[in-house]
Amino acid sequence: MVSLAFHNVSLTYEGSGxxxxxxxxxxxxxxxxxxxxxxxxxxxxKSTMLLLAAGLLTPSEGHVEVGGAQVVGVRRATALxxxxxxxxxxxxxxxxxxxxxxxxxxxxxxxxxxxxEALERVGIADFARAYPGxxxxxxxxxxxxxxxxxLDADLLLMDEPLSxxxxxxREDLQDxxxxxxxxxxxxxxxxxxxxxxxxxxxxxxxxLSPRPGRLSAVVDNPAMGTAGYRSSPAFYERCAQLRGxxxxxxxxxxxxxxxxxVRAES
Amino acid sequence: xxxxxxxxxxxGATVVLLVGWWALALAVGSPALPxxxxxxxxxxxxxxxxxxxxxxxxxxxxxxxxLGTALAVPTGLALGRSARADAVFAPLVFLTYPVPKVVFLPxxxxxxxxxxxxxxxxxxxIVFFQILVTxxxxxxxxxHASVLSVRSLGASRWQVARHVVVxxxxxxxxxxxxxxxxxxxxxxxxxxxxxxxxxxxxxxxxAWGRIDYPSMFAGILAMxxxxxxxxxxxxxxxxxxxxxxxAGR
Numbered sequence: 428m429v430s431l432a433f434h435n436v437s438l439t440y441e442g443s444g445x446x447x448x449x450x451x452x453x454x455x456x457x458x459x460x461x462x463x464x465x466x467x468x469x470x471x472x473k474s475t476m477l478l479l480a481a482g483l484l485t486p487s488e489g490h491v492e493v494g495g496a497q498v499v500g501v502r503r504a505t506a507l508x509x510x511x512x513x514x515x516x517x518x519x520x521x522x523x524x525x526x527x528x529x530x531x532x533x534x535x536x537x538x539x540x541x542x543x544e545a546l547e548r549v550g551i552a553d554f555a556r557a558y559p560g561x562x563x564x565x566x567x568x569x570x571x572x573x574x575x576x577x578l579d580a581d582l583l584l585m586d587e588p589l590s591x592x593x594x595x596x597r598e599d600l601q602d603x604x605x606x607x608x609x610x611x612x613x614x615x616x617x618x619x620x621x622x623x624x625x626x627x628x629x630x631x632x633x634x635l636s637p638r639p640g641r642l643s644a645v646v647d648n649p650a651m652g653t654a655g656y657r658s659s660p661a662f663y664e665r666c667a668q669l670r671g672x673x674x675x676x677x678x679x680x681x682x683x684x685x686x687x688x689v690r691a692e693s
Numbered sequence: 694x695x696x697x698x699x700x701x702x703x704x705g706a707t708v709v710l711l712v713g714w715w716a717l718a719l720a721v722g723s724p725a726l727p728x729x730x731x732x733x734x735x736x737x738x739x740x741x742x743x744x745x746x747x748x749x750x751x752x753x754x755x756x757x758x759x760l761g762t763a764l765a766v767p768t769g770l771a772l773g774r775s776a777r778a779d780a781v782f783a784p785l786v787f788l789t790y791p792v793p794k795v796v797f798l799p800x801x802x803x804x805x806x807x808x809x810x811x812x813x814x815x816x817x818x819i820v821f822f823q824i825l826v827t828x829x830x831x832x833x834x835x836x837h838a839s840v841l842s843v844r845s846l847g848a849s850r851w852q853v854a855r856h857v858v859v860x861x862x863x864x865x866x867x868x869x870x871x872x873x874x875x876x877x878x879x880x881x882x883x884x885x886x887x888x889x890x891x892x893x894x895x896x897x898x899x900a901w902g903r904i905d906y907p908s909m910f911a912g913i914l915a916m917x918x919x920x921x922x923x924x925x926x927x928x929x930x931x932x933x934x935x936x937x938x939x940a941g942r
């Protein structure tokens with residue numbers, strides 16, 4: 428498993444007519460095999476962080492390292508999972524799951540085996556020949572995960588992967604994500620708008636400030652992943668603590684629980 | 694839609710058309726508009742002379758559309774995906790697109806003679822521009838998330854084009870092709886009737902000149918048939934290459 432590190436990373440891009448500073452001197456280290464959740468108000472540069480880590484953006488200042496090596500482009504074993512799943516509607520479930528392998532020139536036979544395993548792992552093996560348009564939102568998300576599993580990715584970067592799902596499917600998928608991590612032990616960065624999701628899936632929770640995104644707080648969450656955590660008092664306490672921190676950032680108003688999930692504009 | 698329902702639809706539409714035609718011919722009462730019985734009898738009678746002309750016309754449209762599409766799709770997609778190329782060539786396209794290409798027919802006839810070349814060039818040019826503009830817009834509209842996700846998997850520019858841009862643009866390209874078919878056949882008629890000595894367009898005008906109205910109408914029927922066949926071919930091709938669109942519906 429690999430580590431991920433942001434060293435004093437800033438990113439400024441040309442918006443419409445003016446320079447926009449999306450991230451400001453962000454320093455963060457993610458240990459090998461550690462699942463980290465990132466939460467913060469809309470437009471705080473959370474998605475930018477992931478694109479930088481994936482090698483799709485280059486920092487204006489500072490540098491990003493994966494496994495000790497500076498990120499200069501797309502890395503083979505990094506998987507990026509986007510809010511709308513990044514699935515291609517014209518490819519079947521199997522072809523979507525195997526796309527990363529295909530692009531890397533893995534032979535058809537080998538691809539078939541790896542894809543079958545990956546689809547099995549996320550529980551959609553029966554839909555290998557269907558198209559994404561025929562799947563429910565939850566199954567599409569499973570497919571996006573299957574692509575990362577088929578690639579044998581050791582670093583999963585997830586940009587609000589569950590934000591479009593209804594509450595029940597969402598909890599279901601959170602368990603899938605947790606199960607995958609517990610079995611595979613990959614390094615994970617999960618960007619989310621949901622306090623509960625951050626607490627359920629992040630061993631550490633990083634709170635970013637409004638634009639320009641800056642590290643505002645890091646919350647340790649050692650009980651993450653323990654059995655029955657979601658319904659334990661410790662879980663609720665952690666959520667309350669996080670809500671308080673976010674209120675300090677102006678992201679939520681104290682006392683407005685239960686939280687209303689917000690659809691983000693990326 | 695199942696094949697049976699589709700066939701039933703065609704039969705129903707044909708019956709309505711035939712009855713309307715028959716009523717209209719009766720009302721007009723001119724030999725220039727024969728009724729369906731006269732025209733269809735003539736169609737069967739003159740078919741031995743008509744089918745070679747139909748084949749010539751079909752070949753011209755097919756070659757012209759294939760050439761126009763083959764040139765327009767890559768160009769249009771490239772313009773849509775490259776801001777730099779677009780900045781240079783888009784003004785050129787927008788200046789030339791509204792010019793009715795059919796006015797260049799005399800020029801083409803002078804330059805390319807009276808054979809297949811000027812007809813194919815003219816139709817190809819018209820199809821080229823229609824597909825070019827559509828492909829460009831379709832490539833521009835490709836969802837950024839699709840491109841990002843495929844690039845994050847390590848796709849090169851060409852792989853992005855092959856796995857994302859081309860399939861995303863296909864449905865719109867087919868729509869443009871279908872609309873282009875109508876224009877292509879209309880221009881084919883014009884080009885064949887003005888110059889040359891074969892093709893259905895020539896056949897219709899020739900029969901007209903001989904005041905052989907039943908034969909002229911047989912030619913018109915052949916032209917209509919040509920349109921239907923092309924349209925159906927495109928439909929079948931589209932269903933094949935954009936299979937995902939009909940899945941689960």
